Amino acid sequence: MSKRYDLIIRQGMLVCPDGVKKADVAVDDERIVEIAEEISGEAKETIDASGNYVFPGATDGHVHFNDPGRTEWETIATGSNALAAGGGVAYFDMPLNCNPCTLDAKNFNNKLAVAQRDSLVDYGFWGGLTPKNLDKLEELAECGVVGFKAFSCFSGITEFERMDDYTALVGMEKLAKLGYPLMVHCENAEIVSALTAQALANNKTTVRDYFAAHSPITEIENVSRMISYAEETGCKLIIAHVSTARAVELVTQARNRGVDVSCETIGHYLILTDDDVERMGTVAKCSPPIRDAQNQTKMWGKLFNGEFTFISSDHSPCDPKLKDGEFLKVWGGISACQTTLSSLLTHGYHERKVPLADIAKLTAQNVNEVFKIPGKGKIALGFDGDFALVDLNQEFTLQAEDLFYKHKASPYVGSTFRGNIIQTILRGKTIFKDGKVVSKPIGKHLRPLV
């Protein structure tokens, strides 16, 4: 007997964990219920995807939507719209740069209320770990955080204090017991702050002065230090936005000897170089900074080796006024959550032949597996009906007005991409189509199975 499903997507090239295949996929009651060469049943809605690729909807493991409290920078509403326009169905929001920061249950619940009202797509939240909230980790875990985030160096936000070595050790001991991962922004605080102070004192504030103050060793040293604490405590460690191939090598070596450590990288470390940043200016300032072309080539090698667990955007926008000034002094953060998938299709698949199934793992599957989010991140039976429909060969040049961010700025404005997201579907419902958001906020809170 043929069934009547909520949705059937017909004849798309499905990007499944084991490769790409032409098939139909049916969704009923928000979940994928059938995948077959030809599904005989009918549906309330049918999408003809012939000629297009169907990716699992992306999950961005690392964004700063700044809501509540810094909504003049970005909001959950605008950020989640941008994510959907880029094929995203979920994100994990960082415990800063919202205000107050997510350092206890009360502020977690404040943010949850905003997301319940305003988030177009599904969401998880990071809790923070700072010297001030070692006694709040348990309550944050009970709230349902996906993990904890800490900064080894100054975070840019005074209220979100950096994690000193004592806090790193004790925090990791506690998180190991609770069974939650810690993600660390790894840059050596003493070296970065001394070099920055010296540069400022000498009026050396150019882009190259900034790179010099955040040289590769500051990341490499701190990654190895964090690995030592993880190895000692058994805490699951994730290195945030790793920017140097040498740091990735340290992570891989540690993992090979049994340490529970993995790393995330960000699109811009694979796509832009230091010379691009010099040309583009402060819109492309981030920390750690974007490195040279030689390092970038090695980073692609690491991607081909499977050494990155997932790729995020580190979407960290600000009020444009904060990007206006001398390079060393302005806000560090890049707006990118709308372009990660298209970037990887352009520079990964088309330029370097990265398999599409690997791109799907890096943008959707792995991040949900690492954080134990059930039922999300791949095109498989029983999983959420989350899809990004992609015209793989369609080229487009990104215009500022295409961006759904609160502030229409990004280093990628003016770049030409190959691989356009034409439709995004969250749990069976179309939320973005042909350049427009077509749904009210329907996001729900994602809790890990810890």
Ligand SMILES: NC(=O)N[C@H]1NC(=O)NC1=O
């Ligand atoms: N506070 C904040 O968002 N910092 C982020 N920006 C950036 O470029 N790197 C970060 O960690």
Ligand SMILES: [Zn+2]
């Ligand atoms: Zn960071």
Ligand SMILES: [Zn+2]
């Ligand atoms: Zn970040």
